[in-house]
Amino acid sequence: MKVKQIVLSSRPKGMPTKDQFRTETFTLPALQDGEVLTKALYFSVDPYMRGRMNDAKSYVAPYKVDEPIVGGGIGKIIETRSSGFQKDDLVQGFFPWATESVHKATTVQKIDTELAPAPYYLGILGMPGLTAYFGLLYIGKPKQGETVVISGAAGAVGIVVGQIAKLKGCRVVGIAGSDEKIKMLKDEFDFHEVINYKATSDMRKEIKDACPNDVDVYFDNVGGSISDAVIANINFHARIVLCGQIALYNSTEVPTGPRLQPMLLTRSALMQGFIVSNFKDHFSEGMEQLSQWVKEKKLKYEETIIEGFDKLPEAFLGLFSGKNKGKMILKV
Amino acid sequence: MKVKQIVLSSRPKGMPTKDQFRTETFTLPALQDGEVLTKALYFSVDPYMRGRMNDAKSYVAPYKVDEPIVGGGIGKIIETRSSGFQKDDLVQGFFPWATESVHKATTVQKIDTELAPAPYYLGILGMPGLTAYFGLLYIGKPKQGETVVISGAAGAVGIVVGQIAKLKGCRVVGIAGSDEKIKMLKDEFDFHEVINYKATSDMRKEIKDACPNDVDVYFDNVGGSISDAVIANINFHARIVLCGQIALYNSTEVPTGPRLQPMLLTRSALMQGFIVSNFKDHFSEGMEQLSQWVKEKKLKYEETIIEGFDKLPEAFLGLFSGKNKGKMILKV
Numbered sequence: 001m002k003v004k005q006i007v008l009s010s011r012p013k014g015m016p017t018k019d020q021f022r023t024e025t026f027t028l029p030a031l032q033d034g035e036v037l038t039k040a041l042y043f044s045v046d047p048y049m050r051g052r053m054n055d056a057k058s059y060v061a062p063y064k065v066d067e068p069i070v071g072g073g074i075g076k077i078i079e080t081r082s083s084g085f086q087k088d089d090l091v092q093g094f095f096p097w098a099t100e101s102v103h104k105a106t107t108v109q110k111i112d113t114e115l116a117p118a119p120y121y122l123g124i125l126g127m128p129g130l131t132a133y134f135g136l137l138y139i140g141k142p143k144q145g146e147t148v149v150i151s152g153a154a155g156a157v158g159i160v161v162g163q164i165a166k167l168k169g170c171r172v173v174g175i176a177g178s179d180e181k182i183k184m185l186k187d188e189f190d191f192h193e194v195i196n197y198k199a200t201s202d203m204r205k206e207i208k209d210a211c212p213n214d215v216d217v218y219f220d221n222v223g224g225s226i227s228d229a230v231i232a233n234i235n236f237h238a239r240i241v242l243c244g245q246i247a248l249y250n251s252t253e254v255p256t257g258p259r260l261q262p263m264l265l266t267r268s269a270l271m272q273g274f275i276v277s278n279f280k281d282h283f284s285e286g287m288e289q290l291s292q293w294v295k296e297k298k299l300k301y302e303e304t305i306i307e308g309f310d311k312l313p314e315a316f317l318g319l320f321s322g323k324n325k326g327k328m329i330l331k332v
Numbered sequence: 333m334k335v336k337q338i339v340l341s342s343r344p345k346g347m348p349t350k351d352q353f354r355t356e357t358f359t360l361p362a363l364q365d366g367e368v369l370t371k372a373l374y375f376s377v378d379p380y381m382r383g384r385m386n387d388a389k390s391y392v393a394p395y396k397v398d399e400p401i402v403g404g405g406i407g408k409i410i411e412t413r414s415s416g417f418q419k420d421d422l423v424q425g426f427f428p429w430a431t432e433s434v435h436k437a438t439t440v441q442k443i444d445t446e447l448a449p450a451p452y453y454l455g456i457l458g459m460p461g462l463t464a465y466f467g468l469l470y471i472g473k474p475k476q477g478e479t480v481v482i483s484g485a486a487g488a489v490g491i492v493v494g495q496i497a498k499l500k501g502c503r504v505v506g507i508a509g510s511d512e513k514i515k516m517l518k519d520e521f522d523f524h525e526v527i528n529y530k531a532t533s534d535m536r537k538e539i540k541d542a543c544p545n546d547v548d549v550y551f552d553n554v555g556g557s558i559s560d561a562v563i564a565n566i567n568f569h570a571r572i573v574l575c576g577q578i579a580l581y582n583s584t585e586v587p588t589g590p591r592l593q594p595m596l597l598t599r600s601a602l603m604q605g606f607i608v609s610n611f612k613d614h615f616s617e618g619m620e621q622l623s624q625w626v627k628e629k630k631l632k633y634e635e636t637i638i639e640g641f642d643k644l645p646e647a648f649l650g651l652f653s654g655k656n657k658g659k660m661i662l663k664v
Contacts, residue, residue: 051598058598059568223593236391242597255591261555262587264605265574266383266390271603273596 001028001037005068005098006312012053015250015320020053021069021313028102031081036108038075038091039100040309043330044122045071045316046156047221048275050249059275068096069312072122074111075101085110092121097312099332116294123156123327124301125290127276131243132160133286134279137168139241139272140217144169147211149230152221153191154181154302156327157243160290161219162191163299170217173210175226177322184302184325203229214238223247228258234267242273250320302326333360333369337400337430338644344385347582347652352385353401353645360434363413368440370407370423371432372641375662376454377403377648378488379553380607382581391607400428401644404454406443407433417442424453429644431664448626455488455659456633457622459608463575464492465618466611469500471573471604472549476501479543481562484553485523486513486634488659489575492622493551494523495631502549505542507558509654516634516657535561546570555579560590566599574605582652634658 002025009022031037049071052063063069073095077085082105085091093108095101111121123129135157142148148165152158153174162185165172173193174185185191193210200206207215207229214235220227223245231240248255264271279286293299304324306315308331315330334357341354363369381403384395395401405427409417414437417423425440427433443453455461467489474480480497484490485506494517497504505525506517517523525542532538539547539561546567552559555577563572580587596603611618625631636656638647640663647662 056598059600220593223591227593242593245594245597248591248594255594256588257591259555259580259587259589260592261552261559261574261603261605262577262580264603265577266388266605268391268604268606268610270605271593271596272601273593273598274600278600 001100002026003028003098003100004309005096007068008053008063008065010065011055012250014252016050016053016317018313018317023310026098028100031079031102033081034105035081036077036085036091036103036105037079037100038095038103038108039078040073040075040095040098040332041090042074042119042122042332043071043095043097043312044073044126045312045319045328045330046127047244047246047249047319049316050320059277068098070094070096072127074118074121080105090118092126099309115291119303119305119327119329119331120294120301122329123303124160124294124299125287128156128327129160129290130279130283130286131276132157132164133290134276134282135241135243135274136161136164136217136219138279138282139274140219140239142168142170142217145171146216147171147173147213147235148217148219149173149175149207149211149215150219150221151175151226151230152244152246153185153194154325155221156324158219158221159185159189159302159326160299162189165217166190167293167298171211173207175222181322181325188300188302197226204232207233217241219243221246224255225257231260231263234263234269236267236269238267238269240269240271242271246320303329305329305331307331333432334358335360335430335432336641337428339400340385340395340397342397343387344582346584348382348385348649350645350649355642358430360432363411363434365413366437367413368409368417368423368435368437369411369432370427370435370440371410372405372407372427372430372664373422374406374451374454374664375403375427375429375644376405376458377644377651377660377662378459379576379578379581379651381648382652391609400430402426402428404459406450406453412437422450424458431641447623451635451637451659451661451663452626452633454661455635456492456626456631457619460488460659461492461622462611462615462618463608464489464496465622466608466614467573467575467606468493468496468549468551470611470614471606472551472571474500474502474549477503478548479503479505479545479567480549480551481505481507481539481543481547482551482553483507483558483562484576484578485517485526486657487553488656490551490553491517491521491634491658492631494521497549498522499625499630503543505539507554507562513657520634521632529558536564539565549573551575553578556587557589563592563595566595566601568599568601570599570601572601572603574603578652635661637661637663639663
């Protein structure tokens, strides 16, 4: 079977462009016992994938040049040689950027579209939702009445973090980069305070005004000078959850900034980097709780859906110019 | 009773000098019920005291101008109006820089000079020892076979951290700033590797060579570019214990350096600032364990003793030019 796939044509230096991707035709191998063949329906594009385009030590192996990009995806089974799956089952897993693909049956999971629409399993009920859940609750450990600040608040992870923090009785302050996102956070997600970092000349003061009792938990998706402004306002025993640093992913030189250690030291504060798979032993707990909240309508979700397999690179690149409200999804 | 005392005459900008201190005569108030009068025997001078000379939010209140400097001290009771103490008892506590001083009996503790010499209670069996114990074991959580790197390794806290890490079966790498200190760490304290940061042009490579399996725990007393070099070599799930930042205490501008968040993020690493009093509920456990190790001769100690009450400012200022091997003590 001939399929269309998108490979990494070269490693980017700095901000990636469409030149880093190449579409080609590929012949799938015959299905083996224990495998399933899927037709791709949805792909997840996520900021962490930028890191895999570099040839550097990180928590996931780098993509290989001339091989397909791989990311979260949802597909429909069109052929199965595994007793665990039937034709037409919808499954999620790590999918190569290809119109059809072959998977070991043990690497995909069925999804329940009665509970939530399919793309939710790439967002609030997938990696971003679990990232929000574990990062906030296991590292941030917010207590009732505390102030939680979120950068990249209108992104796939940020909007879940904010809602969970509200469920825990916290004051929630969101930072985002457009009036449209700010309006969404305020009107649809009821954040207590919102700051458009592109519309202020003094972030440090904006944070101070929005957080009269200082910042107890900072959930950081962004990094850079936004984080400097937040960290200048942390409280004693603050927890800084490092989830993403999208402002820095495309840096070609080592970015510099104010040294943070004196602030962390004088505030007895914690800063912890993580990746969701650190918590894999707790995934079932996380999924159960998130599903429960979705079912009870305590958690809402927001997606930006771009259509057309060929637009995968465009959807991915859009993450770095803030094109998405909520989760960026590519619908095939 | 007239006593000599040393007050803060003005707040320093940058590196403090002797001009920040003034010696004066002071008349002690009459002893009240529940109080003891002590003659000072030893004073502890510690890097954290630099922070208290600033008028800034921190974990301890700033010193007041024209009032005595206060720090750890040991005194002999020369008059008591508390049934808990007798004349000639040796006690430790927070002492003003004065030849004699009055204390509420509840704020001083008797010391046991059978177990260890008096100055030990300002060092290995005092605040620095507890700082090493809790910072390393409660935040650093070293596991057998892991690599522990210590900056300011020849200081009051560093030499205890290194020995405890060795007791826990770790590979211990110490960084210090003179050949004499390096020799002491190697010959007297049996550190596995030692690095004189003043004698190398490429700290990053020195750390890499000394830590073939990367750095699992970094116990940081120093900050600045030494820390940059260590953090460039951290392992996945590394723990960075922020105990001191002596390289930065006298900065007059916000120091800048490479942003650490990308490294912490891609390594799922933790950075935690602390002060020993965060662990006050566990002090008795810490003291018991440290005393036990001292008794069993599993922990040794090193002191630099300067004599003469009037030399208190000089002893304190010497901390910032690395004059001390081990704990800096002023003997009255």
